[in-house]
Amino acid sequence: MTTVIDALRAAALVHGDRTAFVGRDAIAYGDFYRRVRHWAQRFARAGLARGERVAIWAPKSDLFVTAIYATMESGAAYVPLDGAQPAERGRKIVASAEPAILVTDRERFDALAGDLPASLRLVLLLDGEGGDWPVLMAGVETDVVAPLHETAARAASLPEPARVGPDDIAAILFTSGSTGMPKGVQISYKNLNRFIGWAVEEFELTANDVLVNHAGFHFDLSTFDLFAAATVGAAVWIVRENEQRDIYALVNGLSQHRATTLYCVPSLLTMLASSGALTPAISARLERVLFAGEPFPIKHLRTLAKQLPPTCALYNLYGPTETNVCTFHKVRPSDLEQERPIPIGLPLPEQIAMVIDGEGRPVEKDGEIGELIVAGDCVTAGYFNRIDPANHDNHRTGRHATGDLVTRENGLLYYCGRKDRMLKVNGNRVELGEIEAALSRHPAILEAAAIGVVTETGQTLAAFYSVRPGAAPPGAIEIKRHCGAWLPRYMIPHLARHLDALPKNANGKIDYLALRQVAEHAIAGPGLHRTAPAMAS
Structure with missing residues (x-):
């Protein structure tokens, strides 16, 4: 079986002089793979074994990608963390992942406050001076990237590249958890091979393409950018965190790097199309624009389509992290004439999409609504160190x-x-x-409820809360500050309202329907405190 790490190895041989990354991260495939090998050597000296985990908590850069590939080169699983998330959430994920190695920088290392998992054997630091890092705990080493990056190891001392099987875990991507604890989705090589193999063929990617990596590496969208590019020897532009929400940095990058492929969420494409900055000169080289993660409001999709070259293909890709992409739809002119969101389409080849009703029976008639069940190689191996009651039996049978x-x-x-x-x-x-x-952790809050309200521009997060007797209700700024210490930016409520008591239904549970009605009324007029909106990171 050829895997995504084999694709990088092949790219270093066949496309060694071609650019792997453009912009500030510019490096050729041959040089990049040599760097990956040197990092894998350091991982091997720390005793990293096949099947163990490497947690990577750092800003986006080519060094982050080096750590990803060095982990795969070692036969281990990479655990990417959002570089912009709060320290408390980062600590939870690092602890849950039980990594043997942590790749991070000084800021995030300090944020861990010495709270390191017992599994850890090496901390690899992406900044700092060698020698000024104390031994963290018995058996844990520290190293810095600078000498590791600059010192070329002898070829004879490099470890043999690890060979992995289809069921080996390549990555663990942590997503939001209903209990307040993020859960790690295990992505196997079989999962990645199914998606990447299909994508390369469907989108007709070649070594002449330039892919835009807008998504964070903790987001499943990024697997396409990295692994599809290496499969064909194409180049990748890594969009840094400070550029992700900067429309003019994005359009300048599209032009400067002659990007051919853009894959991101609809909200970003809506901003791009609405800005007026996506001129014919900027979009001229785009051959395909892919979007996923949420419904694309049809009027904004029409606006985008008008600003793209007639030859540029538009694709709607669908799938939760547990399946990566499992269905797709190539946008047709007739889709843009409707007033409803476009379809999520058909399952990928050899994948199965079933629709069932509340009793578990197949829904067969057009127009009837049911839950989507997916089966096939795209389905992941469940969650790391966690059994999900709702899906345990499904995951055991590949659904x-x-x-x-x-x-x-x-x-x-x-x-x-x-x-x-x-x-x-x-x-x-x-x-x-x-x-x-997160809201309930505030010392003044007695009860808290959160809902999502669909508006013309997407989801609006609304929070409601009551306070303990004698406590002063926190205002919008305080709610935002508090949530920012526990949640990533995109999870901070846009709207917040104090209520004397949260409404309850006949069973004594919070009445979310009543809260939704309050929120919808308030969105149409004054009533809720607003916090700053958040873009995807």
Whole structure:
């Protein structure tokens, strides 16, 4: 079996002089793979074994990608963390991942406050001076990237590249958890091979392409950017965190790097199209624009389509992290004439998409709504060190219940919403329970509830809370500050409101329907405190 790490090895041989990364991260495939080998050598000296984990918590850069590939070269699984997330959440993920190696920088290392998992044997630091890092705990080494990067090891001392099988875990991507604890989705090489192999063929990628890596490496969208590019020897532009929300930095990069392929969430494409900056000169070389993670409001999709070359293909890609991409739809002119969101389409080849009703029976008639169940090689191996009661039996049989409600029309699947309390905000998965758990940590808050309200521009997160007797209700700025210490930026509520008591239904549980009505009324007029909106990171 040829895997995504084999693709990098082949690229170093066949496309060694071609550019792997453009811009400030510019490096050729041959030089990049040599760097990967040297990092893998250092990992081997720390005793990294096949199947262990390397946690990577750092800003986006070519060094982050080096750590990803060095982990794969060693037969281990990489665990990428959002570089911009709060320290408390980062500590939870590092502890849950039980890594043998941690790759990070001084700022994030300090944020761990010495709270390191017992599994750790090496901390590799992306900045700092050699020699000024104390021994952290018995058996844990420290090293810095500078000498590791600059010192070329002898070829004879480099370890043999690890050979992995289809069921070996390549990555663990942590997503929002309903209990307030992020959960790690295990991505196997089989999962990646299914998606990447299809994508390279469907999009007709070649070594002449330049792919834009906008998504964070903790986001499953990034697997396409990295691994599809290496498969064909194409180049990648890594969009840094400070450029992700800067429209003019994005359009300048598209032009400067002559990008051919852009894959990101609809909210970013909406901003891009609405800015007026996506001129014919900027978009001229784009051959394909792919989007995923949330529904694309049709009027904004029309605006985008008008600003792209007639030859540029538009694709809607669908799938939760547990399946990566499992269905797709190439946008047709007729789709843009409708007033509803475009379909999520058909399953990838050899994958199965089933629609079932509340009793588990197949939904066969067009127009009837049911839950989407996916089966095939795209389905991941469940969660790391965690059994999900809702999907345990499914995962054992290679299936995943998405929780998404869909309907079929003329053979195509259409997304209709969610059956639980998980939603997507700018393509990021958000469990409302995790927001509620963060709000409840505020010393003044007695009860908290969070809901999502669909508006013309996407999901709006609204929070409601009551306070303990005698406590002063926190205002919008305080709510934002508090949530920012526990949640990534995209999970901070846009709207917040203090209530004397949260409404309850006949069973004594929080009445979310009543809160939704309050939120919808307030969005249309004054009433809720607003916090700053958040873009995907």
